[in-house]
Amino acid sequence: xxTVRVLVGTRKGAFILTADGKRERWDVSGPHFGGWEMYHLxxxxxxxxxxxxxxxxxxxxxxxxxxxxxxxxxxAVGNKFAYEGAVGTHLWYDGTPRSxxxxxxxxxxxxxxxPDTVYAGIQDAAIYRSSDGGQTWQELxxxxxxxxxxxxxxxxxxxxxHTIVLxxxxxxxxxxxxxxxxxxxxxDAGRTWQPMxxxxxxxxxxxxxxxxxxxVHRIAMHPSRPNVLFMQKxxxxxxxxDAGESWKDVGGNLPTDFGFPIDVHAHEPETIYVVPIKSDSxxxxxxxxxxxxxxxxxxxxxxxxxxxxxxxxxxxxxxxxAMAVDTLDPCGVYFGTSGxxxxxSPNSGDSWxxxxxxxxxxxSVEVQTLP
Amino acid sequence: MxxxxxxxxxxTLARVDGEVKLEIAGQVTQRVVLDxxxxxxxxxxxxxxxxxxxxxRAFVRFFACAEDLSNESPDAPLPDPVATGxxxxxxxxxxxxx
Numbered sequence: 001x002x003t004v005r006v007l008v009g010t011r012k013g014a015f016i017l018t019a020d021g022k023r024e025r026w027d028v029s030g031p032h033f034g035g036w037e038m039y040h041l042x043x044x045x046x047x048x049x050x051x052x053x054x055x056x057x058x059x060x061x062x063x064x065x066x067x068x069x070x071x072x073x074x075x076a077v078g079n080k081f082a083y084e085g086a087v088g089t090h091l092w093y094d095g096t097p098r099s100x101x102x103x104x105x106x107x108x109x110x111x112x113x114x115p116d117t118v119y120a121g122i123q124d125a126a127i128y129r130s131s132d133g134g135q136t137w138q139e140l141x142x143x144x145x146x147x148x149x150x151x152x153x154x155x156x157x158x159x160x161x162h163t164i165v166l167x168x169x170x171x172x173x174x175x176x177x178x179x180x181x182x183x184x185x186x187x188d189a190g191r192t193w194q195p196m197x198x199x200x201x202x203x204x205x206x207x208x209x210x211x212x213x214x215x216v217h218r219i220a221m222h223p224s225r226p227n228v229l230f231m232q233k234x235x236x237x238x239x240x241x242d243a244g245e246s247w248k249d250v251g252g253n254l255p256t257d258f259g260f261p262i263d264v265h266a267h268e269p270e271t272i273y274v275v276p277i278k279s280d281s282x283x284x285x286x287x288x289x290x291x292x293x294x295x296x297x298x299x300x301x302x303x304x305x306x307x308x309x310x311x312x313x314x315x316x317x318x319x320x321x322a323m324a325v326d327t328l329d330p331c332g333v334y335f336g337t338s339g340x341x342x343x344x345s346p347n348s349g350d351s352w353x354x355x356x357x358x359x360x361x362x363x364s365v366e367v368q369t370l371p
Numbered sequence: 372m373x374x375x376x377x378x379x380x381x382x383t384l385a386r387v388d389g390e391v392k393l394e395i396a397g398q399v400t401q402r403v404v405l406d407x408x409x410x411x412x413x414x415x416x417x418x419x420x421x422x423x424x425x426x427x428r429a430f431v432r433f434f435a436c437a438e439d440l441s442n443e444s445p446d447a448p449l450p451d452p453v454a455t456g457x458x459x460x461x462x463x464x465x466x467x468x469x
Contacts, residue, residue: 082423
C-alpha cells in the first residue's frame with residue numbers, strides 16, 4: 001500500500017507526519033531544527049528521499065538543509081545567496097529607493113527531472129538555482145533586473161518571491177509570484193521574464209490595473225493542464241487559461257475572496273481549493289468557522305467544506321504555502337494553520353480530521369505520495 | 372589554543388558538544404578566530420557574520436572576560452586571557468525575543 005509523508009514547516013521547527021494510504025493513523029516526527037523558522041520543506045519528485053528545507057532565524061540567518069533519506073538525517077548545504085551583478089534598488093514602503101538585500105528563502109522548488117537541481121525563491125525578491133544539490137546557488141538575475149523591478153514594493157510580509165511553478169510539458173518555462181509585484185513567466189529557463197498580470201485589478205495600488213504591483217499570494221497549476229493557472233490574490237481568486245497571459249475573476253459565491261493558499265485536486269484539474277480569510281487587516285477566518293471552499297467547476301461556484309473542521313470560535317489563518325494535495329485515489333488534501341493544527345481530508349475535502357493540533361504556527365505544508 | 376563557546380543552536384548546526392578549540396598562529400583577533408572557526412565548521416558560514424559584508428549579524432554578540440567586544444574592530448587583538456586560552460570567546464545570541 002502507498003504511504004504519504006507530510007512535511008510541515010513551522011515557526012519553531014519542522015515536523016514529518018507519515019501514514020499509510022488510509023491516512024487515518026499518523027506517526028509524528030519532530031521537531032527537527034527546533035527553535036528555527038522552517039519556511040518550507042519540499043521533496044524531489046524524481047527522488048522522494050531527497051528533501052530540501054529552508055531553515056532560518058533572526059539571530060543566525062539562513063541555512064539550507066538537505067536530506068537524502070526521506071528526512072531521517074540532514075546535512076547543511078550552501079547558504080550563500082549573492083545577488084548577481086549590480087544590486088540596484090526597489091521601492092521601500094515609504095516610496096524611497098532601497099537596495100536589494102537578502103533576508104531569507106521562502107520557497108524551495110525541486111526540479112521535475114533532476115534531484116540535484118532545485119530553485120529557491122528569496123526575499124528580497126529573486127530566484128536562484130542550484131544544480132549541485134544545494135551546495136552552491138546562482139541567481140537567475142534577469143528577473144531582478146527586469147525593467148519594472150525598480151518600482152516593485154514589498155507587501156506586509158516583505159518583498160518575497162514565494163511561489164515557483166515548473167511545467168513538465170514546457171521544460172524551459174518557469175512561473176514565479178512576488179508580493180507585491182505579481183506573476184512573472186520565463187520561457188527560456190529563467191534567462192528573461194515577462195510580467196503576467198493582465199486582468200488583475202488591485203484597488204490598493206494607484207493604477208489598479210498596472211502591469212506590476214499586484215500582491216499575488218499564490219498560484220497553482222495541474223500538471224495535465226499547463227496553460228491553466230489558478231491564483232489567490234491579496235483580494236480576488238483568479239484563473240488564467242492562457243498560461244498567465246490574461247486572468248479573470250472566478251471568486252463567484254465565496255464569502256470573501258481574500259486568502260493565501262490555493263491548490264488543485266490531483267486527478268480533477270477543474271477542482272480547486274481555497275481558504276477564505278475575513279480581510280487583509282484581520283487575517284482570520286470569517287464568522288469563527290474554519291471552512292475550506294471547493295469548486296468543481298474551476299471557479300465561480302464554490303461549496304463550503306466543514307465536516308470535521310471547527311465551526312465556532314476559530315480565528316486561525318492558513319498561509320500561502322500551507323496547503324497541499326497527495327496523488328492517492330481519492331485525493332488527500334492537507335493544510336496547516338497559524339494555531340498549529342494540520343488537517344487532512346482523505347476524500348478530496350468531503351471530511352477532515354486533525355493529524356496534530358498543537359504544533360507551533362504552521363508556515364508550510366507539502367505532501368509526498370510514496371509507493 | 373583558543374576556546375570558543377557557541378550558542379546552543381550553532382553547536383547543533385556544527386555538530387559539536389561543549390567548547391570549540393582552535394589552533395591559531397599569530398595575533399588573535401575576532402576576524403582570525405571567526406575565519407578559523409568557519410574553516411573548521413563550514414556550516415557556520417553566514418550564521419555569525421553576513422556572507423557578503425563579513426559584518427557581525429545584528430543579533431549576535433561577542434563577549435569575553437566579562438566585556439562586550441561586539442562593537443570592537445574585528446582586527447583588534449582579543450584580550451590576553453582569550454589569546455592564551457585561559458578564557459573563552461563567547462558567541463552569544465542577543466536577547467531579541469522571537
